Every structure is written in C-alpha cells, then in structure tokens.
Amino acid sequence: MKTRLRRLAALTVVLVAFGCRREPPTPTLPPPADTPLQGGSVVVATFADVTTFNDYQSAGEVIESEIIDLLYPTLMVEQPDYRLHPPSFAPRLATSWEFSRDGRALTFHLRPDAHWSDGVPITADDVRFTFTAQKDPRVGWTDMELKDFITDVQVVDPLTVRFVFSSAYPYQLMDANDGHIVPAHAFGKVPFETWRTADFEPGLVTGGPFRLAGHTPQQTIILERDPNYWVAPRPYLDRLVFRVLPEIGSQLGQLLAGEVQLVPVVPPAEATRIQGSPDVRLVEFPSRTYGLVFWNNRDPLFADGRVRRALSLAINRKALVETAFQGHARLSNGPVLSSMWAYNATLPQLPYDPGQATDLLAQAGWRPAGNDATLRRGEERFAFDLLYPAGNTMRQQMAVLIQSDLARIGVQVRPVQVEFTSLIARLESGHYEAVIWAWTEATKVDLTALWATPGQTEGTDNYLGYSNPELDRVIAAARQETDLAGAKALLDRAQALIVEDQPVTFLYEANQLAGVSRHVRGADINPASVFFNVTDWYWDPR
C-alpha cells in the first residue's frame, strides 16, 4: 500500500482519561466467543481530512489512499509476504489471472458477482476505462509512470481483460494492479480535461466493502457497509467513522477515553501509556520506514569515502536508536530493509568505534590542531550544519546525540531545524551539508531512484549526489532480471557496494505502533495496511 514519510511529532500531552464512554450498538443474541458479530462501528483517528475520493486526483496521503482502498476495488490484493519473496497477490476483483507464453500478455478473469454501489455490474469495460484514465496526461495521475510498460488493456469479454506489456519484467503484476478500478458509467461522464479539479463527491458511486455515507469537511468521514459487496456477510462492521484530530495528544486522549477505537500511528514515547490501559491494545509491527543521515556527497567535506565511514563509526547508533525509539526500532545497516526478501543478511553492522574513526579521518588529512579540539585540514575546520525537519522531536533528539558523539572526535556539528517543505527544497537543490532524513520503502525493491547516478532518467530521489558507475550497472541489471535468485544476487551486490561507500549513515528501521480498542476483534494490522483485513473486523462489546 501507499505510504509516505511520516513525522512523528511526539507531543507529550497528559490527558486524564475518565468518562465519556461510548456505547456501541449491541447485538440482540450473544453468539459464542470468537464468532464474528454483525454490526457496530469503529471510530478511527486521522490527522487530516481527505482531499478527494478519486484515486486519480490523489497525491498519495496515507489515510486518503487507505480510505480510497475501502471504497474502490483493485484487481488483486498485494500480500504482506515480502519477507520471503516479492509480494504475492490474492484475488479481489479478479478471481484468477495468467501470463501468455512470452510473458507480455496478462489476462485477468473478473468476478461475475461484483457490483458498483448503484447496482451496476463491474466489468472489463471499467478496467479498460480506468487504464485510459491512468495514462491520460490531462488526468495527471501522480503514478502515471508506473504504467509506462503497459501498452494496452483489451476487453476480451465482459469478464475477461488482457494487459499487454512492451516487455516481460519482474514486477508486471504489481504494475498492472496499481490504481483502483473506477466506474466507467459514472466517472466517464466527467471529461478527462476537467478531472484535475472536478468534484467527484456528490453522488459518489463506489465498489468496495464500504460506501460513503457522509463527509463533513475537516471533521468526519462516515463509511457504511455496502450491502452490494460481493463477499457476504462481510464486512461485519456497519460503519467506519474517520474523525479528524490534528493533534496526537487528542487522538490518544480520545482513544483512552473510548471515544476513538483506532489510532493508526502511536509515537514510541506514548507506547507505555497505551500499554497501561486495560481497554486498548498496542499493535507493533516493522514498518517500511528507515532513518539515515544524508551526507552531501558533492560537498568537499564528505566527498571522501573514508570520512563518511569515519562519521558512521563515530556515531553510537545503537544508543541513539534505543534513546529515540525506546526499543521500538532496530538498527539499520543497509539500503534494503531487513524485513524484505532482498535484504543482504551478510552485510556488516558497523560498530561504534571512535578510535578507528579518528584513524580514518587522519588518513583523510583531518588532524587536531589549534586550541578548540576541532579537526583541521589545512585552514579548513571540520564543522557543519546538521538539518532536521522542524517540529520533529525525535529527530531533534537524534541530532543532539550525533552532535555530542561527533564532538568527541573533534567534529563540530550544529543541529538546525528547517521547515519541512523548505528542507525538501534544500535536498532537491543540494544546498545542505548533512540532513537527518527518513525514507519509506515501497514493496517493489528498486534501488534506482535513491542510489543510481542522477541525471540518467527524468527525476531522481538521489539528493546525495552519490554516484558509483558499477552500482548503476548492477541496479539496472537487477531491474530487468526475471529470475528471482539472479535478481537477489545482483541486489546483494548492490547493497554491499552502497554499504562499502557509506554515502549515508544508516540509523534505524522503525516499528509502527497502533493503538486499538480491545473491543475491535479480528483485526490483522500489518505493514501492508492498517485496514488490510477490514472486512473481517467485528465489534465485540464483551
């Protein structure tokens, strides 16, 4: 599922939780334990309102993507099994699918019983219409490039649709599946040239387990069970209510008071308080977010690989991760998450070794001189600004710890907070020395955007100015390798090269914490989505 960088603003707010208890609807006959009960509603806290319910207007905010996923179907459901292999897919709108011999045609067979919320059947025409919207530049879908290798989508019959690819490659299923299917008979009435700004909300026709029952801007989104949904008796819940609560303290206060039943992102500093409540359980799972220090590789200060390695050795990363995350993260040591199939388990974990760091810096020409204990190379002092996003207390804490660690080897660091959008602009333009940053990995393992030499394709996320021609070759080969073992070997090599070069210092792999009422049963909250199996959730008042 879509994710984005999340800033966990750990505002400590002491709210005493009493009273205001919510009375959930109770079914008339109490069935035996562990049998899903029909009815009930769950209130979910969200930081912001959605801007659209149309996937092709959305800029991919997490909660917006998740609500759209509750309202519109995809052909398949991506499974959170990427620890073992690239993610597999389970049926959703499609019951089955097969590739042609040459691997360039992919045929989906659709459910005959799938209907839109207005009762109109969901057919292959809807899939083809969706594809034309995805590719149309007037619509301007943010993920349009993901469909670059799909040349056509053909309607074979009302329940069969064929995707034609320009070539065979490893992530064809994922690319075909990306984007939700939208109703041709309803959305088709709006010309593509007006899609960017058209308001699709009035009379919204949907096709998911829930449909839109109400939306008060900046306040509440009410989704109700769609009786047309094709997997009866699911969903069990009658309603999912999203309440906008922009402040994490309010979210947690209302969770503990029973006004809210799900807070999707709980800051680590608040974990103990949530665990102490008898009415709420804390769900913890490895997220796909990892933290790192970007060293600007174009800056003469960090151009030398020995210097970057020395800085990594001189930061007590284990203590830093323990302090900032209070045990809710693990140490990171490479560009692929340890929870991914492609992770190279043989990568070395750099130790905390200020002595070795000092030696490496000396080899690079940095030696103590003068009275202030700061390392010097000629007239140049080893001093720089370490930027982090304003208001992010965890990264502020990390910046101070890094400042203190590096001061011990004679490197002067000045932590500087910068407003988030300005910080991204500085990263994009290369006007920085070092930044504490976090990145959220997609489930597709592709190292191109972040680590390949910039300028080879339009757009890059390689703000480091890092370039290693051998790495570029390995990454390009891994992208095209259809054999899993072959791809893994290439990705192992790529990770080793990056870790050897240390263009960044890898800090942590964060866990995501969610607070859920104990009355919400059957929820499998996992890295794919908080709402991964929402159709199986039920409300148990016991």
Next chain:
Amino acid sequence: MMRWALLRIGAGLLLVWVVATATFALVSLAPGDAASRLTDPRIPPAARERWRRDFGLDRPLPARYASWLGSAVTGDLGTSWYYKRKVVAVIGEVLPNTLLLTSLGLALELAGGIALALVQLRRAHGTGDRLITLATLTAFALPTFGVGLGLISLFSYRLGLFPPSHMLSVAGETAHGWARFADLLKHLVLPVTAIGVTGVGAVARYLRGSLLDERLEHYVLAARARGCSPRRALVAHALPNALLPLITMAGMSLPFLVSGSLIVEVVFSWPGMGQVMYNAALGRDLPLLLGGTIVATAAVVVGNLLADAAYAVADPRVRL
C-alpha cells in the same frame, strides 16, 4: 461622507492588492513548492517535474503573477492545488465555522472584560481589584493551548460535561433542528471559553485604566455633584467614553475573527480557517493562501472602516 467612504474603499482595495502581491512574491520565492511534498515512495520521481509543468510552476514568476491577477480581478481566485476545488468553495466551507467560534470568543472576551473592569472599579486598588488583576493577567500570560488542554482534561475527561473536540458529534452531524443546535452549543463551550479566558485580561486592563482616568473627569464629578449614584456615574457616564479605546481594539480584532485562532482550532479539532491556511502554507498551496490572505486583508479594511464609523457614532467630536 460619501467622499470619505469612497476614498477609504479605494485605499482598502489598494491595500488588498499590495498584500496579495506581497504574499504571491513571498510564497513563490520561499524554498520548495507544492510538488516538493510528493514524497510517496510509490510516486515515481519524474512525477514531481510533471506536476510542476501541469500546474504551471515551471513558468516565469511574472507570467504566473499576471495569470493569477487576471483571474483574481474577475473574481476567480482559482483552484486549490491541495484540495483540487475552487478556493472560494474551500474557504466558504471553513470561514463560517471560524467566524462562529471567534465571534463568540471575542464577545465573551469583551463582555467578560467590561464586567470585570466594572467590578474592579467598585473599589479601585482594593483587595478584590488586585486579585482580579492578578487572575486576569495570569490568564492573559497563559498559553492558549495550555488553557485548552486544561479545560479538556477537566471538563471532558474528568467531569464528562463537554466534548473534547470537533464542532459536532458524529450523531450531531446527521441530526437536524434543535438536536443539532444543542450539540453545536455543547461543542462551543470549551473552545469559546479558551479564547475568552485568555483574552479577557487585556480587555479588563485597558478598560480599568481608561475608567480610572475618566472617573476623575469633570463631567463625572459634575454628575456625582448632581446626586448621581457612584455606580450610575461609572456605568452611564464614564463607561461610554472609556469604551473608545476598546472600539479600536475590537476593530483590530476583526482579522482574528477571519483568520481564526490556529492553536484553539488544532487543540479542539475545530474545522476552521486557521488549520486550512496553516496546511496551505506548509504545502505551498499558493491559490488557497492568496484567497485566505485576501479575505483576511479585506477583514482588516472592513474592521478599520467599522471602527472609524463606530468612533463617529460614539464620539460626536469625530467627523468623517
């Protein structure tokens, strides 16, 4: 009178144009743009460049300004880049919510401040006066978010009397008539109190000082000499004159009515202008920011006009 009104309106329009142009320049020159925030890992990096082209961010600044101004003078404030809806529609959704909250907060602030000042002046420099001064100054110095959280902690979570957030409960949003109105009133109590409590100190201080001066004026002494009771001399004679500085203060508060109190809106999850404009600033949503700026600047202009007019009504010596 007519000439005065036309001149003031002309100057007001000029001010709106200057402020909007300055906002356009400041936001456009600030680092980062609306596309910078497309950081979803599934969004291909090329999408950012495409997005900039689609929204005209790659065009030269003067050309972008000319297009915006051309539309704005015809009343079209454009489409919000974030909400993908007309700026007027987005502002129209949240402005009434902010006006409701802030006007009630301001009314409480003024009424409370006037009442407190009158109570204080019953025995100026007495124990009651000192205690009220201490209490109102303390409230004035308290951070609004602290007061808000304190109110929530006590009245929502401990006593369960008032809801801790939002403008309506989930049930209230679908209710009609009296039930909806009652639900709204319950939700208004705490945020209005948070605004009122923190602002009441300033009003009381202003008015107390002003009343202390007026009390010794000859016309008040003359009223007392004619047998007017101390209370009547204070309320009927001194108060109307002492209120003049408050008219200016209330006029200056009009922008607050429109732009809202961000802190109160965040703490109470109130769906108002403050939150929308804050997010627009972070996301560099230029059309929405400009729309909000125009509305707020217009409020300043109108506020000053009304304050001047109110002065003329309250004080016959003032001629427009």
